[in-house]
Structure formats: structure tokens, C-alpha cells
Amino acid sequence: EDQVTQSPExxxxxxxxxxxxxxxxxxxxxxxxxxxxQDPGKGPEFLFTLYSAGEEKEKERLKATLTKKESFLxxxxxxxxxxxxxxxxxxxxxxxGTSYGKLTFGQGTILTVHP
Amino acid sequence: xxxxxxxxxxxxxxxxxxxTLRCSPRSGDLSVYWYQQSLxxxxxxxxxxxxxxxRAKGNILERFSAQQxxxxxxxxxxxxxxxxxxxxxxxxxxxxxxxxxxxHFGDGTRLSIL
Numbered sequence: 157e158d159q160v161t162q163s164p165e166x167x168x169x170x171x172x173x174x175x176x177x178x179x180x181x182x183x184x185x186x187x188x189x190x191x192x193x194q195d196p197g198k199g200p201e202f203l204f205t206l207y208s209a210g211e212e213k214e215k216e217r218l219k220a221t222l223t224k225k226e227s228f229l230x231x232x233x234x235x236x237x238x239x240x241x242x243x244x245x246x247x248x249x250x251x252x253g254t255s256y257g258k259l260t261f262g263q264g265t266i267l268t269v270h271p
Numbered sequence: 272x273x274x275x276x277x278x279x280x281x282x283x284x285x286x287x288x289x290x291t292l293r294c295s296p297r298s299g300d301l302s303v304y305w306y307q308q309s310l311x312x313x314x315x316x317x318x319x320x321x322x323x324x325x326r327a328k329g330n331i332l333e334r335f336s337a338q339q340x341x342x343x344x345x346x347x348x349x350x351x352x353x354x355x356x357x358x359x360x361x362x363x364x365x366x367x368x369x370x371x372x373x374x375h376f377g378d379g380t381r382l383s384i385l
Binding site: 187188190192197198199200201202205207243245247257258259260261262263264 | 273275302304306313314315316319321326327329361363365371373374375376377378379
């Protein structure tokens with residue numbers, strides 16, 4: 157069964173203080189690793205998809221990287237508006253099985269950026 | 272705005288009752304997914320429909336059922352409701368699941384069982 161573990165559970169940063177969030181995963185065969193951002197009272201908002209080890213994606217102050225066992229979401233010089241819960245999810249290579257299309261999510265990292 | 276519309280936003284009902292949650296996917300998306308989010312379980316996959324047909328099931332209770340209609344909107348039916356069913360229910364959509372496209376989520380329905 158696919159498993160996703162995110163750390164830390166919560167992270168408090170000062171504005172401009174760069175840091176990284178971790179997502180460790182165990183899957184039978186990775187078809188994709190997804191990062192989402194979720195604001196209170198809203199649904200998850202798609203950020204990145206990573207497919208293979210060594211791949212990197214960037215968007216504004218966010219950069220996602222992938223290895224064979226984990227993914228990192230690096231936040232450079234964060235601003236208060238980056239405060240949110242960041243979710244990591246995996247889709248495994250089980251097309252045709254009962255889990256087809258399923259995303260397995262981690263518990264998320266709650267990021268708070270203070271001005 | 273993800274383009275996925277869920278109604279109602281909030282639903283308050285009592286134990287033993289039945290409710291229907293509705294989801295309209297993004298224009299052009301054929302796949303609809305339902306997830307449940309609770310504080311202790313996080314986001315949990317319930318069921319996936321593609322172009323009207325069920326494609327995958329997660330740990331969905333027998334009291335829960337879903338369907339996708341010819342116009343591609345989907346409904347999640349929850350019956351014999353229990354206190355533990357209180358949660359956020361999200362719908363997501365994507366174009367073609369076998370091309371591994373991302374799922375885009377609506378803003379959910381908050382279900383409260385009294």
C-alpha cells in the first residue's frame with residue numbers, strides 16, 4: 157500500500173527566511189508525485205507534478221525536487237501570503253487495478269510566515 | 272478558481288439521514304474523483320468515475336455511493352449518516368487519468384452531523 161509522510165507537521169518562518177518541506181514516500185511504482193497548497197476553507201490548489209528522480213520544477217518562490225525516496229519543496233525568501241498547508245500526494249503504477257487514478261496524500265505541513 | 276464547482280458549501284443534518292453532494296467538473300474533464308478530509312485521517316480517496324463509469328474505489332463505506340451522469344456532473348450519496356461522517360468532502364476532476372494529468376479540486380462541501 158502506498159504511504160506518504162510529510163515533515164515537519166508545522167513550520168513557522170520569518171518573512172525572508174528560506175526553508176524546505178519534506179515528503180517521504182513508499183509506492184510500488186511511482187507514476188507521479190504531486191504538490192498542492194491548501195488555504196483554510198478551500199480545496200487543494202495544484203502546484204507541481206514530478207515524474208522521475210532528479211526532476212525539478214519551479215514557480216515563483218517555490219521549487220520542488222524529487223529523489224527515489226522523497227521530495228522536497230524549497231521555499232525561498234517566503235512572504236506572509238505563502239502561509240498555507242502544503243500537501244504532497246503520490247499516484248502509483250497500478251493502472252487497471254482498483255486504485256487506478258487514486259492519489260494518496262500525506263498529512264500536510266502547516267506553514268506560517270510571519271512579517 | 273479551479274473550475275470545479277461543488278454544492279452545497281455547507282450541510283448540517285442529523286444522524287440517520289441521507290444527503291446528496293453535487294460536483295460539476297472543469298469544462299472538458301471526463302474524470303471525477305471524490306475525497307474525504309477529516310482532521311485525523313487527512314485526505315482519503317473514496318471513488319473515481321471516468322465518462323460515466325466507475326474506475327476505482329478506495330475505502331468507501333457501503334452506506335456511500337456515487338454516480339456520474341451523461342453531462343459529466345457527479346453526485347455522492349451518503350446514507351444512514353453517523354457522527355463520524357462529519358468531514359469535508361472534496362471533488363476533483365482531470366481530463367485523462369491514464370496520462371497522469373493533475374487533479375483539480377473544488378472548494379468542498381462541509382458536512383456536519385448533529
